[in-house]
Amino acid sequence: MIPSAFDYAAPQSLSEAISLLQGNAGQAKVLAGGQSLIPLLKFRLAGPELLVDLRKVPALDHLEERDGHLAIGAMVRESALEHSALIASRYPALLDTSSVVADPLVRNYATVGGNVAHADPANDHPATMLALRATAIANGPNGQRTISIDDFLVDTFETALAPDEVLMELRVPRPAAHSGSAYVKLERKVGDYAIIGVAAQVTLDGEVCAQAGLGLTNAAPRALRPREAETFLVGKRLDEESIRHAAELAASAADPVSDLRGPADYKRAMVRTLTTRALRLAAQRARQA
Amino acid sequence: MAQVKVNINGAPYQAEVEPRLLLVHFIREVAGLTGTHVGCDSTSCGACTVLVDGVPSKSCTLLAVQVDGGDLQTVEGLERDGQLHPVQEGFWEEHGLQCGFCTPGMMMTAVALLERNSNPSDDEVRRAISGNLCRCTGYVNIVKAIQYAGAKMRGEPVTGAAESAA
Amino acid sequence: MAVAVQGMGHSVKRKEDPRFLRGKGNYVDDLKLPGMLYMDILRSPYAHANIKGIDASRALAMPGVLAVVTGKDLDAAGLAWMPTLMSDKQMVLPVDRVVYQAQEVAAVIATERYIAADAITQIDVDYEPLTPVVDPIRALDPSSPLVRPDRENKTNHIWHWEAGDKEATDRLFEQAAVVAKEDIYIPRIHVCSIETCGCVASFDRINGKLTIWMTTQAPHAIRTVFSLVSGIPEHKIRVISPDIGGGFGGKVPVYPGYVIATVASLQTGRPVKWIEDRSENLQADSFARDYHITAELAADADGTMKALRVKTVADHGAFDAAANPSKFPAGLFSICTGSYDMQAAHVEVDGVYTNKPPGGVAYRCSFRVTEAVHAVERMVDSLALKLEMDPAELRLKNFIPPEKFPYKSATGWEYDSGNYPAALHKAMERIGYQDLRREQAEKRARGELMGIGISTFTEIVGAGPSHTFDILGIKMFDSCEIRIHPTGSAIVRIGVQTQGQGHETTFAQIAAEELGLPVANITVEHGDTDTAPYGLGTYASRSTPTAGAATAIAARKIREKGKLLAAHLLEASPDDVEWVDHQFQVKGDPSRAKTMADIAFAAYTNHPQGMEAGLEAVDYYDPPNLTFPFGAYICVVDIDRGTGEVKIRRFLAVDDCGNIINPMIVEGQIHGGLTMGMAPALLEEITYDEAGNIRQGTFMDYLLPTAMETPAWETDKTCTPSPHHPFGAKGVGESATVGAPPAIANAVVDALSHLGVTHMDIPIKPWMVYKVLEEHGLAQP
Ligand SMILES: Cc1cc2nc3c(=O)[nH]c(=O)nc-3n(C[C@H](O)[C@H](O)[C@H](O)COP(=O)(O)OP(=O)(O)OC[C@H]3O[C@@H](n4cnc5c(N)ncnc54)[C@H](O)[C@@H]3O)c2cc1C
Ligand code: FES
């Protein structure tokens, strides 16, 4: 499997990158870790004329807390998340996610930015970003803008980014006290895309759920936020009964398709199971937080 | 065409290549180091694993131009001064290979693991090699081989499954 | 003093490893010859279509493209079709019709790999899609599309084959108190050795010699076939099978790519390399299994098995290109009475064409033995459920008793040796069978699900006695040639070919044992038809039973001459010289002894007048019978009630492969075999949609187990030597692949049996299990 020919540029600055994208209207593609894009090129399912590699663009690989949020530079690798003490201590759902994306070798290249920008409903980070209520920072010819994750993820392989815009950063609000989060993924084997994945974040006020965020992987044409389930949880005691009910609501929000990963009704049932498990784990972590 | 300049196992290589040239083909065909293999086309098998700046990487899913200026290590660079790397020794002693096709990639992943975690559990070893497929061995002896290497690198006494040739 | 030879029973460190460990293996794709060209193949997107025209002009106009080969070109040379191993023929390239998706349509020959890859996208093929037939049962309906109009017989039915006594079987079924019956589908799977297939064909116009480096498990057979098909004299063809990155049966057949690359080299006079991609390998190369089985097992009320009746529809794809001995279109499937003493059995198989890739090769197993074992081992459990009897007890009650060996089975095989109860008892004890059953009962009471599965299989390997077994008329013997050098080292050349089994070590050990030379002083060579003696190759666990035996016999021939030399050196009568502790000595006087090294030196420097110089021998070994390795496997699974996932908690394999050459290598073979047994039980399958599109065409969906899915296998052994093999060995490379799938399937069915489940087809996927849980209200997040 060999890609068809293309040009390649590794600009030294963001503005250079943007003007390369702008100058090749629609025919250029950003190259981040390449772990989604290069397989597509090899199978000749994509054939851009130009690849704009972000590896030399400065200030895209920061991973730190700033002004009440976690800033994840678009070029931060999954493996960096996986081995970060900060992530392990305060953003367990991100740790869960980064340790189940693909396999350890792919994670050494795959970027969190690329994972979200690729907008594959089978990718794991979009669901987590929904549950954590992240925002995306993009930069293009018209300057920088902030996009909520819900608006960012438009459809299968489609984001709010214009072809000449670069995703710069993902911002995850720093969780309030007594918060816990988790990502639970069911896969056919290690390294596989999810049959279903569920991300959850809850904030507890005593035993009562003050805030809830949920995100579903591979349960619909795009990563899905089961809103009714979230709304239901707020103000409820976070016990087995309310968790089960929320899981039921999440399952009815899901719109999975039958494929090699299982029939649609099985996947819907898995949304129920995994939502239950993710909420249990998030709640347990919130109690320990 | 683009210039690619890299070090592989300490030796410089430089070539004018098409941007689409996959790193694995640069290593095998431009540098002539055929120990790194290709086993799939979907980034699944890890037969192509090499270290790029110390990081285990699937070289079939990198463009040669992406690693321009990089420092690469392949299986051919493991032996030093006629001395097998402990990981190579472990694979030999514990019968960690059969057809040998996955072995170079598997060993490169193992080398990187042991650099980061000098005393992994069996489960950590299995997790670390989960991007490397082996069709022959059933992994049990690969895990033992890596544990052998770890012990050796920690300076602990080691005994493998094999008796050495008389 | 005895010579330290490291012969039989030693875990000798592998002699082939030093090159592999350093990245210095010589796999086909590593070869680079001056002037070498590259070939890439254009494949059909349709499962069934007429080809109305192929326009290659755009491709040919590309710089670096030398040729585009199509079926029309080959047809002109009479090479558009080639014979299969099963008296069928197969398209090399189609002239006017494609019959499966990913079938080769045209090939580009170019100066570079990347150019060849570009050029195949520039060939325009005018297809007229036809309706395909993908289901073999439907294919038998006369109204179905005809896959092979080229055949005289206008039907998709290829052959009917049967074994056993139908009348006696039917009678026993009529009288039986209990009959268990299941429909068992064993899906199409693919060996997926990590190295794909390929070759470098190099025709030297000056001396007229064709050399082909090929990923093949059977270089000699390939040479003969190529000579017969091409008309090139056999001494002008050299097939070299260099280091092979796994075979498992997938590298036995002749693939069109080999033939096209060869034709291209003949035409251009330059070396041509063809290496397939993984997707091509998975989508077009020979598959394994694809057996639709209906099995019935009859027994008395007390559980005494009486008879087995099996009907099978075998999906062969568009050509019958199975790799079986000629007289065995269904391989050794009639071994399906397994380890059980039955009065009668009747087995029928019908081969069918469909619009799918051809195949029917092994998957790390002897010809169709896995299918047979899966059927009978599943049926035993199904019968146990009917009888409400413990599956271990039912097995122990019906095993062929040790004293009945050699045992003539109801389908006509003569089992050489076995002790089945000993193996099962050992396995049950070691795993704590009774405790596990107690635990299971307690868990069931709490609604938790665990299962214990047993498989007590018998293999049949080592084809074969040449009166029964041949491949395209070539008898299935195998060979060894040994030459001892003056200073006491030796070269051993064998007719079989390693793909990771460690022949360079184990065959040196066999020779060392028989010759009294240290393993370190013995080189083993194989895989080059110019130097190795003729052999049928390595598959179906036949190397040790056949070529291993040949090695021992060749060494013994050398010993006969050695004895004369020893007598000469020791100034004794040959009758007074005996072989003790790896050396010759005068009977009763260990102080008067000569080592093989002494003898070797004398053979070239000091042999008696009238004796030929040199010390070498050849043996072509024709085994008197097959060998019958066996084992008792126990698998324990836990089931996740929230997801239906099956987790293998423990898996114990007790194997009996007779006498062991290298225990470390045997254990490695078992680990690998178990993993390739687990894979089709839980993960791997190839399916097609109605239009004949493959659904698992890459490693993203064809799920090879990683280290995470693979359990930490536990192994143990019993030892029942083969009475007819020169050193009592039986062959082991594949036992575990054969024995493991039913152990796992039985464990899952066992976990669900109280819910009325008697059978589940493999691979058992989480959603299948979950469905059962949900139906019985047992699903719980
Ligand atoms: C074998 C295998 C298994 C995998 N399994 C999983 C899995 O289980 N779960 C999972 O989530 N993912 C999986 N992936 C995908 C992997 O995680 C991807 O690499 C990741 O989703 C994309 O990140 P990347 O950095 O590699 O992006 P790239 O491949 O470089 O880019 C992906 C897309 O995003 C665009 N893009 C990337 N970065 C930016 C940016 N900063 N601005 C604008 N556009 C951008 C690119 O133009 C491209 O269209 C798997 C990949 C492989 C090869
Ligand atoms: S060749 Fe398979 S992952 Fe690189």
Ligand code: FES
């Ligand atoms: S040793 Fe053959 S694939 Fe691993």
